[in-house]
Amino acid sequence: MGDDVARAQAQGGGGGRVKVAIAGAGSIGVAWAVVFARAGHEVALYEPDEARRAAAPAELAARLDGADVALHAELPAALHGADHVQECAPEDLALKRDLFARLDALAPDGVPLASSSSALTASEFAPGCRRALVAHPANPPHVLRIVELVPAPFTDPAVVDRVEALLTHAGMSPVRLKREIEGFVYNRLQGALLREAYCLVRDGVADADDIDRVVREGLGRRWAVIGPFETADLNTRGGISEHARRLGPAYERMGAERGQHDPWTPELVAHVTAERRKRLPLERWDERVAWRDRMMLAVAAALEHAA
Numbered sequence: 001m002g003d004d005v006a007r008a009q010a011q012g013g014g015g016g017r018v019k020v021a022i023a024g025a026g027s028i029g030v031a032w033a034v035v036f037a038r039a040g041h042e043v044a045l046y047e048p049d050e051a052r053r054a055a056a057p058a059e060l061a062a063r064l065d066g067a068d069v070a071l072h073a074e075l076p077a078a079l080h081g082a083d084h085v086q087e088c089a090p091e092d093l094a095l096k097r098d099l100f101a102r103l104d105a106l107a108p109d110g111v112p113l114a115s116s117s118s119a120l121t122a123s124e125f126a127p128g129c130r131r132a133l134v135a136h137p138a139n140p141p142h143v144l145r146i147v148e149l150v151p152a153p154f155t156d157p158a159v160v161d162r163v164e165a166l167l168t169h170a171g172m173s174p175v176r177l178k179r180e181i182e183g184f185v186y187n188r189l190q191g192a193l194l195r196e197a198y199c200l201v202r203d204g205v206a207d208a209d210d211i212d213r214v215v216r217e218g219l220g221r222r223w224a225v226i227g228p229f230e231t232a233d234l235n236t237r238g239g240i241s242e243h244a245r246r247l248g249p250a251y252e253r254m255g256a257e258r259g260q261h262d263p264w265t266p267e268l269v270a271h272v273t274a275e276r277r278k279r280l281p282l283e284r285w286d287e288r289v290a291w292r293d294r295m296m297l298a299v300a301a302a303l304e305h306a307a
Contacts, residue, residue, distance in 0.1 A: 024088035
């Protein structure tokens with residue numbers, strides 16, 4: 001695999017200090033710089049725009065306590081000696097294609113090229129590049145730990161392993177997707193809620209502020225503790241299969257009303273149920289419900305204290 005790749009694997013797979021080059025000093029690039037600098041890594045931040053480059057130090061200082069981030073006006077200088085590259089350019093396909101061609105030509109051999117793309121896939125902006133993948137963070141990544149790893153069919157699996165190890169060591173929570181799909185998981189879930197929110201305003205059901213309040217004071221507080229499948233599992237005694245039996249027809253009607261007819265088939269419900277029962281045997285259901293309630297009360301108390 002080559003000395004450069006072996007070195008990066010040895011350094012990037014755990015607790016070693018590495019050099020991370022970040023291409024783009026917008027809000028996501030600055031936040032990624034905070035993530036990696038906070039983890040003790042050397043960070044080089046490339047930004048060709050003079051005004052954006054001038055604004056970045058104050059933004060970094062507001063989020064970092066003394067950690068040093070080097071700012072560069074030239075890409076080769078930022079990439080010199082890098083062990084990981086995080087691209088944070090705007091969501092523009094032509095721009096990303098051009099930038100990834102430059103990154104592939106200039107970055108040390110074998111070093112992962114990870115994109116912060118929100119929807120575009122590596123197959124679109126870096127076709128055939130075996131070290132390219134998407135590492136899409138929630139916004140802002142220095143506050144929210146989740147990051148989606150989305151390799152292309154041609155991405156070297158060892159590259160994905162290295163990126164996952166580096167991000168985990170940096171305090172992130174990587175989720176590896178099984179295949180490429182536009183928008184990945186985070187934005188598809190977010191988009192589904194946002195589409196319905198717009199429809200509810202359009203249909204005169206509720207005002208925008210009221211919908212925000214329903215999410216902020218209801219769904220959001222619960223989702224701070226558990227996700228949608230565990231929510232369904234804990235909301236109905238008997239678990240998620242019983243929830244699907246009782247409420248599946250209503251959700252099917254609501255989806256059909258919006259032109260989306262995706263019923264929860266018995267096979268799909270059985271698949272999800274099997275996953276949930278591995279995570280939580282039904283004999284522990286009451287225990288987990290009590291835990292959920294304690295955690296939501298803690299979230300409510302923290303929010304009240306912060307206010």
